[in-house]
Amino acid sequence: xxxxxxxxxxxxxxxxxxxxxxxxxxxxxxxxxxxxxxxxxxxxxxxxxxxxxxxxxxxxxxxxxxxxxxxxxxxxxxxxxxxxxxxxxxxxxxxxxxxxxxxxxxxxxxxxxxxxxxxxxxxxxxxxxxxxxxxxxxxxxxxxxxxxxxxxxxxxxxxxxxx
Numbered sequence: 833x834x835x836x837x838x839x840x841x842x843x844x845x846x847x848x849x850x851x852x853x854x855x856x857x858x859x860x861x862x863x864x865x866x867x868x869x870x871x872x873x874x875x876x877x878x879x880x881x882x883x884x885x886x887x888x889x890x891x892x893x894x895x896x897x898x899x900x901x902x903x904x905x906x907x908x909x910x911x912x913x914x915x916x917x918x919x920x921x922x923x924x925x926x927x928x929x930x931x932x933x934x935x936x937x938x939x940x941x942x943x944x945x946x947x948x949x950x951x952x953x954x955x956x957x958x959x960x961x962x963x964x965x966x967x968x969x970x971x972x973x974x975x976x977x978x979x980x981x982x983x984x985x986x987x988x989x990x991x992x993x994x995x
Contacts (some may be wrong), residue, residue, distance in 0.1 A: 835836050835866035835963065837992025841884040846973075846982040847949055856927045858886035860894075864965070864990045868938045873907040879995035880947065882915060882969055894986055896921035896945035896969050904956070911956040914949070921945035921971040923984045941973035941982060953994065 844855050866880040879899050886892040900917020917938040923941030951965030966989050973982035 833865065833868040833870075833961065833994040834869065835868060835880075835994045836967070837864035837990040838862065839864065839988060839990030841882075841986045841988045842914040843884050843894060843984070845892070845927065845984050847876060856890075856892075856893050858888055858890070858894065858906055859889050859983075859987070860886035862986075862988050862990055862994055864988070864992055866992070866994075868902070868994060874904045876902045876913060877905070878902055878917060880949070880967075882986070882988055883966065884969075884988070891924070891926035893924045894921065894969070894984055895972045896947065896971055898947050900947070901987045902949075904953070906979065908944040909954070909957055910952060910954055912950070912952045916946065918944070919982075920948045921969070921975065923971050925984070941975060941984060943972045943974035945969065945971045950960060963990075963992040964995055966995070967994060 839862040841860040843860045863883045870876045883895045898917030898919035902913045902915035903911045904911045917995040947969045949967035954962040969986045973983045
């Protein structure tokens, strides 16, 4: 199946005592894309890509792509699932542009990403499905590891069509 969806996200950046003492939170637009290869009636291999874009006072953007899997609890018309994966991601944190001492590695991030997800697929036994999903994405910035590890995250909620 191919999966396309849209939703919203609550994005956050890392916390550091000197550069960023308060973790920043922003409401963001979520664009979801995925591929789902069903291997058994209860399991699938997945590729999921989530892009979060915040357009408030400060611009933030995060894109991650992960390869993983899902476990479906039922093989029925309504099928709840859990899943997760590992991959890579990119990040831009516009909040840190305000600091004159911020460096390239503070504003931009690249590194290892992961996610956990849960949701329900409606009409799972048909060729076109409706998916209500929630996930948490995390990105560890390998460009900047000192003085603190920069970890970005996003809580995502989306509605997708799988076909």
